[in-house]
Amino acid sequence: MSHSYDRVALIGLGLIASSMFWAMKRAGLAGEVTGYARSQETRDTAREIGLCDVVYDTAAEAVAGADLVVLCVPVGAMDSAAREIAPALKQGATVSDVGSVKRAVINAVAPHLPDGVHFVPAHPLAGTEHSGPRSGFAELFDERWCLIVPVEGSDETAIATLERFWQKLGSKTDRMAPDHHDRVLAVTSHAPHLIAYTMVGVADDLSRVTDSEVINYSAAGFRDFTRIAASDPTMWRDVFLNNKDATLEILGRFTEELFALQRAIRKGDGDLLHDYFTRTRAIRRDIIDAGQDTDAPNFGRSKT
Amino acid sequence: MSHSYDRVALIGLGLIASSMFWAMKRAGLAGEVTGYARSQETRDTAREIGLCDVVYDTAAEAVAGADLVVLCVPVGAMDSAAREIAPALKQGATVSDVGSVKRAVINAVAPHLPDGVHFVPAHPLAGTEHSGPRSGFAELFDERWCLIVPVEGSDETAIATLERFWQKLGSKTDRMAPDHHDRVLAVTSHAPHLIAYTMVGVADDLSRVTDSEVINYSAAGFRDFTRIAASDPTMWRDVFLNNKDATLEILGRFTEELFALQRAIRKGDGDLLHDYFTRTRAIRRDIIDAGQDTDAPNFGRSKT
Numbered sequence: 001m002s003h004s005y006d007r008v009a010l011i012g013l014g015l016i017a018s019s020m021f022w023a024m025k026r027a028g029l030a031g032e033v034t035g036y037a038r039s040q041e042t043r044d045t046a047r048e049i050g051l052c053d054v055v056y057d058t059a060a061e062a063v064a065g066a067d068l069v070v071l072c073v074p075v076g077a078m079d080s081a082a083r084e085i086a087p088a089l090k091q092g093a094t095v096s097d098v099g100s101v102k103r104a105v106i107n108a109v110a111p112h113l114p115d116g117v118h119f120v121p122a123h124p125l126a127g128t129e130h131s132g133p134r135s136g137f138a139e140l141f142d143e144r145w146c147l148i149v150p151v152e153g154s155d156e157t158a159i160a161t162l163e164r165f166w167q168k169l170g171s172k173t174d175r176m177a178p179d180h181h182d183r184v185l186a187v188t189s190h191a192p193h194l195i196a197y198t199m200v201g202v203a204d205d206l207s208r209v210t211d212s213e214v215i216n217y218s219a220a221g222f223r224d225f226t227r228i229a230a231s232d233p234t235m236w237r238d239v240f241l242n243n244k245d246a247t248l249e250i251l252g253r254f255t256e257e258l259f260a261l262q263r264a265i266r267k268g269d270g271d272l273l274h275d276y277f278t279r280t281r282a283i284r285r286d287i288i289d290a291g292q293d294t295d296a297p298n299f300g301r302s303k304t
Numbered sequence: 305m306s307h308s309y310d311r312v313a314l315i316g317l318g319l320i321a322s323s324m325f326w327a328m329k330r331a332g333l334a335g336e337v338t339g340y341a342r343s344q345e346t347r348d349t350a351r352e353i354g355l356c357d358v359v360y361d362t363a364a365e366a367v368a369g370a371d372l373v374v375l376c377v378p379v380g381a382m383d384s385a386a387r388e389i390a391p392a393l394k395q396g397a398t399v400s401d402v403g404s405v406k407r408a409v410i411n412a413v414a415p416h417l418p419d420g421v422h423f424v425p426a427h428p429l430a431g432t433e434h435s436g437p438r439s440g441f442a443e444l445f446d447e448r449w450c451l452i453v454p455v456e457g458s459d460e461t462a463i464a465t466l467e468r469f470w471q472k473l474g475s476k477t478d479r480m481a482p483d484h485h486d487r488v489l490a491v492t493s494h495a496p497h498l499i500a501y502t503m504v505g506v507a508d509d510l511s512r513v514t515d516s517e518v519i520n521y522s523a524a525g526f527r528d529f530t531r532i533a534a535s536d537p538t539m540w541r542d543v544f545l546n547n548k549d550a551t552l553e554i555l556g557r558f559t560e561e562l563f564a565l566q567r568a569i570r571k572g573d574g575d576l577l578h579d580y581f582t583r584t585r586a587i588r589r590d591i592i593d594a595g596q597d598t599d600a601p602n603f604g605r606s607k608t
Contacts (some may be wrong), residue, residue, distance in 0.1 A: 076574075117358060131586065145521055180551035184517050187507050192525035194501055194569075198562045200584040202554065203491050205561075213488050215590045216478075217429055217579060218447055222593060223369075224336065224528045230588030233581035240569045251566055255559065257509075258502045260399055262555055265498075265544045270380075278535035280504040282532030284433060286519045288525060 004165040006031040009066035011059055012073035013037040013046050013080050014097045014232070016125065019135025020070065021051055021170040026138040035066045036062035037133070038073075046135045058071075060088035068165070071097035071109065076238035079108035079218045086112045094118040100235070102178040104242035110151060118158035121149040123181065124171060125189075129230040139233035146231035149181050162212065186246035190239055191254060197236075229242060308469040309398075310335040313370035315363055315376035315385050317341040317350050318536070319431065321403045322440025324374065325355055327473040330442040341437070342377075349437045362450035364392035372469070375413065376400035380446075380542035383412040390416045398422040398462045404489060404539070406453045406482040408546035414455060422462035425453040427485065428475060433534040446474035453485050490550035494543055495558060498534035498551065501540075 008030040010017040017035065024030045035052030036059045037043050046055045056062040063069045063085045073081050078099060090097065095117055096219050099105040102121050126144040128135065146166040150159050163173045176184070203214045203222065218226065240247055264272040314321040314335040321339065328334045339356030341347050350359045360366040367373045367389045375462055382403060393399065399421055403409040406425050430448040432439065450470040454463050467477045480488070498507045507518045507526065522530065542568050544551055568576040 083588050128335070143360075144601075181466050182523055188518055188522050188526040189509060190525075191506075192503055192529050194565060195503060195562070196525070197581055197584050198565055199496055199499060199558060200587055201580055202495075202558050202561050204583065204587055205557070206491060212594075215587070215594050217451070217488055218492050218591050218594075221494075221500070221532055224500075224532055224596055225496050226584070226588045226591050228525055228528055229581070229584040231581075231585075233578050233585060236581055237574050237577040241572055241574055244569055244572075248569060249511075249564060251562070254506050255507070257506050257563070258499070258555070258559070261498060261502055262552060265552060268379050268545055268548075270541050270545055274520040274537050274539040276505055277501055277533070277535075277540055279508065280530070280533040281319055281535075281537060283504055283508055283519070284530045290516075290519045290522075294336055 003031050004168065005067035006160055007066045007068075008033045009063045009069045010035045010052065011062065011069065011071050011085065013042050013051060013055075013133045014072060014133050015135045015140075016124065017070070017072035018046075018051050018133050019073070019126075019138065019140035019209035020098075020136075023141055027168045027170075029165070029168050030068075034062045034066065038077075042133050049134065050216045051133055051136070053070055059084040063088050063090075063093075064092055064280070066092055068162070069093060069095045069104075071095070074232075074235050074238045075099045075101050075105055075108075076234075078105050079112075082109040082112040086114060087270055089114060089117050091116040092118075094120055094162060096120050096122050096124060096162055098124055100117055100182070100189065100239045102181045102242040106149075106151055118155045119151055120154050120159050120162045121151065121178070122162060122166065123147045123149065123185075124166070126171075127231070129227055131232040131235070139170065141166070144171055146171035146173050147181055148173055148175045149178050150175060151178070175285060182243050183246045186243055186250045189245055190247045190249040193231065193236060194240065194251065195254065196225040199225045199227040239248065307334060308465055308472065309371035311370045311372075312337045313367045313373045314356060315340045315366065315389065316374050316381070317346050317355060317359075317437045317479045318446075319435050319439045320428065321374070321376035322350075322355050322437050323430075323442065323444035324376070324402075324440075324473060326442035329419070331472045331474075333469070333472050334372075338366045338370065346437055348481060353438065355440070363388040367392050367394075369394055371397055372466070373397060373399045375399070375403070375409075375519045378539045378542045379403045379405050379412075379546045380538075381408055382409050383416075383418050386413040386416040390418060393418060393421050395420040396422075397468060398424055398467055400424050400426050402426060402428055404493065404543045405547040406485045410453075410455055410482055414604075416430055422459045423455055424463050424466045425455065425482070426460050426466060426470065427453065427489075428470065428473075431473075431535070433531050435536040435539070443474065445470070446477055450475035450477050451485055452479045453478055453482050456478060469518075486547050486552045490547055490554045494551045495554040496545055497532055497535060497540060498540075498544065498545065498555065499558065500529040504533040588599055 032053045035055045043055050070083050124146040126140050166173050317339050318550050336357045339359045347359050425467050428450040470477050
């Protein structure tokens with residue numbers, strides 16, 4: 001198979017970067033993959049487990065000569081990462097990222113990039129509750145969407161090459177404008193995460209319901225919330241701070257709707273509740289039909 | 305293996321009852337299992353798939369001679385189910401149920417039961433997003449908790465026999481007082497379900513974010529909410545109407561906390577967010593350690 005890029009540099013070596021590395025190796029996709037992480041501990045771990053062909057101690061060394069540079073750092077660290085790599089980028093290279101927010105990343109990264117370097121932001125919609133260099137695996141992106149979010153003036157060849165790269169990592173790809181991306185993700189990911197974090201925090205606060213009871217009897221519902229609320233704190237802090245307006249707007253609508261349902265409970269309006277729950281049930285079927293989840297018994301989880 | 309009960313009657317033939325039937329057969333647990341469902345269609349389906357040894361057209365016929373009668377109907381239908389079976393119950397029989405709310409079920413059922421019949425409410429903490437007689441499977445209760453909620457005057461032998469019965473169905477059992485049960489479940493199940501229903505409803509309302517985008521790009525977060533929000537509408541309507549006070553109290557605390565986090569986002573208070581998310585992450589680890597979920601990659605889901 002011909003390589004999409006002869007040399008790929010991964011800046012930041014957490015769940016996404018490590019999964020990209022293993023998926024590239026699985027597909028025989030890049031000639032050489034270099035890596036850099038800000039923390040010495042992460043670089044040591046990467047070297048120990050063979051994550052990246054070479055791990056460098058500076059971002060500039062890692063990106064030197066790279067045809068594709070992927071910024072895999074939290075959204076709040078994009079600006080400084082872009083500053084570090086900018087002087088070392090090869091002419092004609094493509095810079096991309098994997099951030100969950102796109103407008104803020106574009107504002108942070110684009111101003112630092114030299115002429116003659118292509119910038120094609122992207123966002124793979126894949127993750128687990130785990131983080132760090134040991135958490136990656138080659139199958140993470142299989143059948144998941146990767147949204148390609150070109151900026152004004154993005155080179156069509158650079159865009160198309162990055163699309164094929166993500167497809168070879170296992171993803172389906174689609175293109176989306178930055179602001180639209182941020183609104184869609186506020187609904188499908190950012191607001192749900194904040195809500196899950198909140199509910200788990202509330203449960204933790206309740207002294208009347210002891211810790212062990214909440215944990216033992218977590219059942220469906222709360223258990224699913226805890227899985228979401230176990231996601232990386234730094235990543236999610238940065239998401240909320242950088243997609244503030246869209247997230248707050250969705251949370252406002254959520255609160256309005258929650259109050260309406262609370263009122264129905266208080267008043268005993270069973271018809272309203274039943275109609276509402278029937279409508280939301282139908283959406284689930286659409287998601288399964290779209291191949292974005294399984295309806296296996298026990299939610300497809302293995303028994304533990 | 306000696307039978308816990310020679311004859312078991314299942315009133316209502318949905319997910320829980322059908323799973324109980326297959327789990328009883330797997331364990332060789334009952335001499336004969338009879339069944340009844342209010343809808344002719346459900347009775348026909350049960351007969352077609354061999355759910356129950358005999359399916360009767362009336363609840364009174366199904367419970368005649370039964371040593372254990374389990375009410376597996378929505379919480380709002382418990383009162384009428386108890387009225388129907390009461391005159392036909394055998395002296396010394398145990399009546400139990402599987403309702404997600406306990407105080408309301410006790411108030412609905414207990415007054416109708418004749419002297420000489422034992423009443424031992426129970427609540428298996430197990431379920432899927434599917435409902436109806438075809439949705440059951442023998443493994444549903446394996447390693448899950450079943451809470452036994454004795455009422456004042458419940459016979460100790462009747463309680464212990466029901467506990468052993470649920471253990472043979474695969475469950476771990478624990479005893480809990482009715483009001484405490486309702487508070488714990490408001491936190492771990494009822495409030496999270498209402499929140500998930502709400503978020504999915506909000507997404508469905510947004511015209512700016514088209515249906516297909518919400519569905520295709522559901523990612524983690526929203527996707528998990530849709531699974532919860534696909535639960536049976538009738539069952540959940542009844543849960544909220546019958547555990548009103550505890551659910552509304554938890555939702556009040558949830559809203560208070562959500563507002564505090566929204567304020568932190570608006571003010572850009574990253575430290576508050578990071579601390580909060582770090583705290584909730586720790587709870588997840590406790591739940592996995594308690595054996596109530598798996599931390600398998602991709603949330604243990606098979607790829608679809």
